[in-house]
Amino acid sequence: MGATTILVPIAVSIALATGASPLMYALIVALSASNAFILPTHQVNALIMGPGGYRVADFLRVGSVMSVIFIVAMLIMVNLLFGSN
Numbered sequence: 001m002g003a004t005t006i007l008v009p010i011a012v013s014i015a016l017a018t019g020a021s022p023l024m025y026a027l028i029v030a031l032s033a034s035n036a037f038i039l040p041t042h043q044v045n046a047l048i049m050g051p052g053g054y055r056v057a058d059f060l061r062v063g064s065v066m067s068v069i070f071i072v073a074m075l076i077m078v079n080l081l082f083g084s085n
Helices: 002-018 022-033 043-052 056-082
Strands: none
Touching: 002 022, 022 056
């Protein structure tokens, strides 16, 4: 949440300077900041780590694939929604 708070105003400024949609840039920053699949930094991931017997290597292996899928899907959807503008 802290990264989003800091980066959204910067992204909006960049969007305004380049003539792009500030909403699109803010949306990309907000969605990217929620992409936390690689490390068990979220509370839910940390809670299931012990009882599930997961290690950080498990999160790296599965989370890297999930992060790539998330980024591709996010960019496709943002381009579909804002690409015609």
